[in-house]
Amino acid sequence: MILYIGNNVKSSNVTVMAQLSQLLRKEGYTVTVSSSKENQFLRLFEMLFSVLKWSKQVDYVLIDTYSTKNFYYAFLVSQLCRVLKLKYIPILHGGKLPTRLKSSPGLAKMIFNHSYINIAPSYYLKEAFEKENFSVKFIPNNIEVCKYELKKRMLFKPNLLFVRSFSKIYNPQLAIQVLQELKKDYPTASLCMVGPEKDGTLQECKELVNKLDLEDSVVFTGKLSKQAWHHLASEYDIFINPTDFDNTPISVIEAMALGLPVVSTNVGGMSYLIKNDIDGLLVEANNVLHMTNAVKSLIETPSKAIKIVEQARVKVEGFDWKEVKKEWLSVLAS
Structure with a gap:
């Protein structure tokens, strides 16, 4: 037991x-x-x-x-x-x-x-x-890869997806600031923010959206079930992870499995999960310009984004339960 x-x-x-x-x-x-x-x-x-x-x-x-x-x-x-x-x-x-x-x-x-x-x-x-x-x-954290439908995109629009709890350490305000910068070149750019409130940060994000006049471009869904946000992910093209502290978040692994190229700050364990320019993009923490330029590079060079998506999917297949369970069964049987 x-x-x-x-x-x-x-x-x-x-x-x-x-x-x-x-x-x-x-x-x-x-x-x-x-x-x-x-x-x-x-x-x-x-x-x-x-x-x-x-x-x-x-x-x-x-x-x-x-x-x-x-x-x-x-x-x-x-x-x-x-x-x-x-x-x-x-x-x-x-x-x-x-x-x-x-x-x-x-x-x-x-x-x-x-x-x-x-x-x-x-x-x-x-x-x-x-x-x-x-x-x-x-x-590693595991997923059942067969349950994640890989969406193959040929073009990548400036439609961003954030999936994390609204906590100060995850710096969700940075995602909103990136959207503001993107809209200077891409007026139709949008951002969907999925996750529950933790410490008052959700309200701060809503106030920032109002201050920047981005109400028509940002959607707050609250917490969604895994199935719900996976379905929602097909409507977006780039996954953004603006955190100040991190390990290897399961939401990022899931985004990689779903075919969303990931742009993340290079903090904590992210460089152990993502190889920059190979299976994702890593940028300096709390740097609006760096993250915005990384997102633009995926939009403007779809061939690069496609290769990143393909490599990311290969990587997360190593996190499949069929592989990970061997390690757990070894520990629990010893």
């Missing part, structure tokens, strides 16, 4: 957790997930209670581990697992997690030095943890 500890709140972005749980169940594992409580204290209580409740039956405890409040959840759950002598496996997430290793070295050692194994979904996090002398195994 596997107990998977993480944020399972319905209104949150739990794509990786939900997907991995479902896929492991298909492989014959019994997987219990905790917690779906919206209140943070109740969520923590349920996480800890779940460990106690299933301690006699569980073989492994998977713990989604991020850099902010969730880091303390992971710490408390991991230490309870130590007391109960349970094998726990932190799954590392978030571009700011390496910073947490330096700001909380003692807590980090208590979590990661005593785990059964630490799993990093990117080489960026793997290298960052190894520099701090933690043992880490790389297992």
